[in-house]
Amino acid sequence: MACNSCSTGKDGQPKGCKNNGTCGTDSCNKLTVFDWLANMSLPNGQDPFIGIEVRFKNGRKQYYKNTENLTLSIGDIVATQAKSGHDIGMVTLTGELVRVQMKRKKVNLDDPEKVLKIYRKASQKDIDIWSASRDKEEPMKVKARQFAIDLNLKMKISDIEFQGDGSKATFYYTAEERVDFRELIKVFAREFRTRIEMKQVGFRQEAARLGGIGSCGRELCCSTWLTDFRSVSTSAARYQQLSLNPLKLAGQCGKLKCCLNYELDAYLDALKAFPKNDTKLYTEKGTAVCQKTDIFKGLMWYAYEGEWMNWHVITTDQANEIIEKNKKKEKVASLEEYAAEHIEDTKNEFENVVGQDSLTRFDSPKSRKKRKNNRNNKNRNNKNRTHNRNRNQKSNAKTNTNAKKN
Numbered sequence: 001m002a003c004n005s006c007s008t009g010k011d012g013q014p015k016g017c018k019n020n021g022t023c024g025t026d027s028c029n030k031l032t033v034f035d036w037l038a039n040m041s042l043p044n045g046q047d048p049f050i051g052i053e054v055r056f057k058n059g060r061k062q063y064y065k066n067t068e069n070l071t072l073s074i075g076d077i078v079a080t081q082a083k084s085g086h087d088i089g090m091v092t093l094t095g096e097l098v099r100v101q102m103k104r105k106k107v108n109l110d111d112p113e114k115v116l117k118i119y120r121k122a123s124q125k126d127i128d129i130w131s132a133s134r135d136k137e138e139p140m141k142v143k144a145r146q147f148a149i150d151l152n153l154k155m156k157i158s159d160i161e162f163q164g165d166g167s168k169a170t171f172y173y174t175a176e177e178r179v180d181f182r183e184l185i186k187v188f189a190r191e192f193r194t195r196i197e198m199k200q201v202g203f204r205q206e207a208a209r210l211g212g213i214g215s216c217g218r219e220l221c222c223s224t225w226l227t228d229f230r231s232v233s234t235s236a237a238r239y240q241q242l243s244l245n246p247l248k249l250a251g252q253c254g255k256l257k258c259c260l261n262y263e264l265d266a267y268l269d270a271l272k273a274f275p276k277n278d279t280k281l282y283t284e285k286g287t288a289v290c291q292k293t294d295i296f297k298g299l300m301w302y303a304y305e306g307e308w309m310n311w312h313v314i315t316t317d318q319a320n321e322i323i324e325k326n327k328k329k330e331k332v333a334s335l336e337e338y339a340a341e342h343i344e345d346t347k348n349e350f351e352n353v354v355g356q357d358s359l360t361r362f363d364s365p366k367s368r369k370k371r372k373n374n375r376n377n378k379n380r381n382n383k384n385r386t387h388n389r390n391r392n393q394k395s396n397a398k399t400n401t402n403a404k405k406n
Helices: 096-104 124-150 182-192 203-210 234-239 264-271 316-327 336-342 368-405
Strands: 006-008 014-017 051-055 061-065 077-081 086-093 116-121 156-162 168-174 195-200 287-294 299-304 311-315
Touching (some): 051 096, 061 077, 061 096, 124 156, 124 168, 182 195, 299 316, 311 336
Antiparallel strands (some): 006 014, 156 168, 287 299
């Protein structure tokens, strides 16, 4: 079943979603979980788990009790309990895997405030009311932003979500500081004739709700699969030896990119074998200070104090060996005896990655015979041109001589 905002072709099949996969229907599988326990049967005598995972607009998920023992499967539209009235959502997960998800998110099934009930499968009337309410959200968002601007409030209304029965509208907004929106709620209630709830979200949550394309060329992680937002600090960029450029490290939310944490653990494990950068190496030639490290190759570049232009490359094992000797108050002769083993060959070796054939193998080369004929014709023309010029000069000279005699 597709919503009204999903365009359909002549055959009735959905072609695309105007809401970028956030309409909550089965044609927009966003933030779904693969049920790897679906083909496994329960042990004898064990009752099936009554917890159900239901998704709403923009990937918002909640867990409900299936107290009525309804036969539900992934993709069913259900009417769920709300604080007042009922809401409409889509079932995204059933069975024992819901227990695992609730345990991971620390949701207690016996908590009546966090886990509500599923009333029934949504009827056609419920779906019609739900679709009509969803169609009102976009024009309401435009008006709501204009009202906030008129009241000079430093806030941005990023999205609006109607409850399934259309009795309440939740306004999601972002703001740098505390905002007094009591007057704004009065304007909203008078204009939209519905119950209003204001909910502040962070900038990362706003980017997740709006979606977009990242600098990597793919859809944003927060709007496709990332559900929990961990704090990202500039130390993650330092450990990975990235330039601290805010324009490159910041995402569309204006904060540091979440992907800075993806490979951080691998870098931290690799850095355990490296000595600290502020550790100095004491040799008979002088004191050496670390200038650069290469985590992938396990190399470190050192320079003597006073000779900052000359760098010597050694491995991490050699650096740790020198440090251990320094702890015993022993000094090595110099770094050159270690660095001599790592002199890189500056000769570049290129490989033909496209195979043995040339890239111009389909071009028709000019034959050598043809080029030779063209060269001979050119020489012959030059000789004829010179011969004609000399003959004309002789005839002109003879004419001038006859004219003088006459």
